[in-house]
Amino acid sequence: MQNLPRPLEIHVNIAITFSSTQEMNSVMNALIPDNVNFPSGLSMSIFPSKAGSRKKRLQSGSRSRTVVIKLTSTGQVSTLVNTLDELLEHASVASKVIH
Amino acid sequence: MIRVNGKQKQNGTRDKDNKGAALLCLGIESTAHTFGCSVVEMYQDSERKGKVLSDIRGIYKPPEGSGIHPREASRHHAEVCSSVLAQSLKEAGRRMDDIDIIGYSAGPGLGPCLRVGAVVARTVSGFYEKPLVPVNHALGHIELGTMLTGASDPLVLLVSGGHTMILAFAQHRWRVFGETLDITIGQLLDQFGRAMGFASPCGGRIENLAGQSDGRYTQLPYVVKGNDVSFSGLLTAAIRAASSGEKLVDVCYSLQETSFAMLAETVERALSFTSKKEMMIVGGVAANKRLASMLDIACTRQDAKLYVCPIGFAGDNGAQIAWTALLDYAATKKQIDVEKSSVHQSWRLDVVDVGWR
Amino acid sequence: MQQSTQTRQGQVLRRGAEADIYLSDWYGKPAVSKVRTPRAYRHKLLDDQIRRYRTIHEAQIMSQAKLAGVRSPFVYFVDPVAAEIIMEFVPGRSVKDAITLQVCKMMGTYAGRLHAAGIIHGDLTTSNFIVYGRRLVLLDFGLAYYSERTEDMAVDIRLIKEVFSSAHVQIFKKAFDSFVSGYAAEMGKRKAEKVLENVAEIERRGRYARFQV
Numbered sequence: 190m191q192n193l194p195r196p197l198e199i200h201v202n203i204a205i206t207f208s209s210t211q212e213m214n215s216v217m218n219a220l221i222p223d224n225v226n227f228p229s230g231l232s233m234s235i236f237p238s239k240a241g242s243r244k245k246r247l248q249s250g251s252r253s254r255t256v257v258i259k260l261t262s263t264g265q266v267s268t269l270v271n272t273l274d275e276l277l278e279h280a281s282v283a284s285k286v287i288h
Numbered sequence: 289m290i291r292v293n294g295k296q297k298q299n300g301t302r303d304k305d306n307k308g309a310a311l312l313c314l315g316i317e318s319t320a321h322t323f324g325c326s327v328v329e330m331y332q333d334s335e336r337k338g339k340v341l342s343d344i345r346g347i348y349k350p351p352e353g354s355g356i357h358p359r360e361a362s363r364h365h366a367e368v369c370s371s372v373l374a375q376s377l378k379e380a381g382r383r384m385d386d387i388d389i390i391g392y393s394a395g396p397g398l399g400p401c402l403r404v405g406a407v408v409a410r411t412v413s414g415f416y417e418k419p420l421v422p423v424n425h426a427l428g429h430i431e432l433g434t435m436l437t438g439a440s441d442p443l444v445l446l447v448s449g450g451h452t453m454i455l456a457f458a459q460h461r462w463r464v465f466g467e468t469l470d471i472t473i474g475q476l477l478d479q480f481g482r483a484m485g486f487a488s489p490c491g492g493r494i495e496n497l498a499g500q501s502d503g504r505y506t507q508l509p510y511v512v513k514g515n516d517v518s519f520s521g522l523l524t525a526a527i528r529a530a531s532s533g534e535k536l537v538d539v540c541y542s543l544q545e546t547s548f549a550m551l552a553e554t555v556e557r558a559l560s561f562t563s564k565k566e567m568m569i570v571g572g573v574a575a576n577k578r579l580a581s582m583l584d585i586a587c588t589r590q591d592a593k594l595y596v597c598p599i600g601f602a603g604d605n606g607a608q609i610a611w612t613a614l615l616d617y618a619a620t621k622k623q624i625d626v627e628k629s630s631v632h633q634s635w636r637l638d639v640v641d642v643g644w645r
Numbered sequence: 646m647q648q649s650t651q652t653r654q655g656q657v658l659r660r661g662a663e664a665d666i667y668l669s670d671w672y673g674k675p676a677v678s679k680v681r682t683p684r685a686y687r688h689k690l691l692d693d694q695i696r697r698y699r700t701i702h703e704a705q706i707m708s709q710a711k712l713a714g715v716r717s718p719f720v721y722f723v724d725p726v727a728a729e730i731i732m733e734f735v736p737g738r739s740v741k742d743a744i745t746l747q748v749c750k751m752m753g754t755y756a757g758r759l760h761a762a763g764i765i766h767g768d769l770t771t772s773n774f775i776v777y778g779r780r781l782v783l784l785d786f787g788l789a790y791y792s793e794r795t796e797d798m799a800v801d802i803r804l805i806k807e808v809f810s811s812a813h814v815q816i817f818k819k820a821f822d823s824f825v826s827g828y829a830a831e832m833g834k835r836k837a838e839k840v841l842e843n844v845a846e847i848e849r850r851g852r853y854a855r856f857q858v
Contacts, residue, residue, distance in 0.1 A: 225630065275403070465811055
């Protein structure tokens with residue numbers, strides 16, 4: 190990957206669907222603590238996706254089995270790729286461990 | 289198949305060995321080259337006695353001549369973690385339901401490696417609703433060593449790739465009496481070995497070669513500053529000696545003799561100053577027999593008894609994490625929220641409050 | 646000339662980590678014989694060399710310290726082959742057992758005088774300072790050497806700081822502050838601050854530098 194003189198602004202949206210809400214929550218909570226101390230130019234947020242209609246969610250609470258990860262990079266592309274790499278690896282580790 | 293989470297069991301209600309109430313911990317170690325899981329049991333009826341029910345390790349081996357690449361090592365850990373975990377439960381004859389607490393190595397160590405262990409620990413803790421207990425890796429070496437050797441209030445020499453320190457316990461903390469001013473003894477041996485083209489970890493090979501020497505001693509820098517030691521000059525000189533025609537076995541011999549003598553001298557000082565009657569060696573380099581025999585002589589001179597951590601548990605492992613988590617939890621009932629369970633690449637042992645000694 | 650073997654008939658005062666100290670006399674004066682004993686765990690070549698060098702060096706530097714204004718025992722006789730020094734006997738109590746804030750300040754003063762003169766003591770612990778009436782005497786120059794480097798001074802100070810924080814934990818802060826006030830008075834505030842910054846850096850380095858691979 191080339192690092193261009195004027196860094197690109199890149200947005201990455203990842204959605205991972207698990208087999209249960211419980212599994213999704215466990216994995217999401219396992220990833221969040223490392224979501225700190227990013228180098229400048231990189232930011233990330235993790236949250237459950239909004240599943241179902243608003244009315245249904247208010248009645249019974251979110252039953253999402255999907256977690257959404259949004260990354261925004263205005264810095265080095267290689268940093269973004271490395272972060273994504275580790276993130277996906279961790280998500281896969283967490284999921285493996287549950288099963 | 290997805291395991292459905294059961295209710296958390298009360299302490300000791302499912303003890304199969306009929307030894308009275310017991311606390312069970314799954315410990316996860318992942319600070320550097322080793323990914324380890326271990327199930328350890330603590331008996332509640334006697335004072336801090338425990339048993340290691342299983343100890344499984346997946347060890348990353350870097351290619352010859354190179355050291356640990358943190359990201360490569362963490363990839364290795366990510367690959368083996370779930371089978372190591374499963375194996376540790378299987379060998380202990382326990383299931384996740386039986387486990388009372390989860391201990392994990394929260395530092396110090398290599399960031400990417402630490403994070404894999406932490407993710408595993410958080411996931412298991414969250415999914416099975418077990419308390420999560422962070423553990424300092426160095427403290428783990430000390431506590432496991434104490435449990436296995438029976439030492440009660442020793443002066444501790446912690447020697448590994450990540451640490452070279454002389455410690456004494458006073459007022460709730462392990463205090464540093466002396467340490468290395470630059471590289472650790474593990475790094476000294478490893479970097480010398482790698483420069484010679486050996487595969488990491490090099491300590492065992494260097495010990496073997498040194499044993500083949502006739503005892504020809506080559507002048508190498510011996511640097512002791514007060515209670516501290518310094519190895520970087522020694523490393524450079526040893527590499528130079530080996531590259532300029534000295535026999536490799538003699539250089540290995542001289543390297544060990546010099547560096548170990550430095551450690552023995554500083555230990556002797558610390559024993560003399562503290563008047564402690566026990567000395568314990570822990571950490572990966574505790575496996576070196578020459579070091580142990582030198583320290584034995586030094587201890588005899590100072591009227592102290594030497595305890596050496598058994599070879600099988602000297603290196604990094606999950607049991608040291610599990611046992612320390614048990615000690616901590618049994619004494620303080622403190623656990624950490626998953627959201628706050630971050631890892632620390634640097635975490636000095638002398639800032640950790642020990643609530644159970 | 647008095648045979649050095651005769652001095653060993655004296656009572657053993659201390660079996661230290663480095664050397665054995667015997668009570669003795671030198672032509673009628675109470676004296677101390679310091680013998681660096683061989684270490685069975687060290688290779689003989691290394692061992693002989695270390696003992697001989699340290700013996701000669703210690704005697705030399707002990708005398709130099711006086712010129713800097715630091716009280717040290719007077720040297721009567723040196724035998725490099727036997728690794729023995731016969732020196733003045735200093736009565737009194739070790740500061741390790743008799744620590745006061747005033748003494749801490751005086752220890753700082755001594756450290757400052759040594760460093761200002763380019764001498765690093767190398768083993769500044771409270772058991773190497775003896776209080777004798779109103780006098781403070783510094784012993785054991787066995788690891789002392791000459792250096793002008795701030796880094797070396799920092800290592801020296803760091804040792805006594807560690808000693809305060811481990812063996813004298815209860816009064817650590819006050820003890821070290823008193824020490825520093827005596828030290829800064831001799832070194833000058835700016836130099837003293839530089840040294841202390843360096844001490845903090847060594848402590849930090851201890852935390853971060855270990856994981857370079």
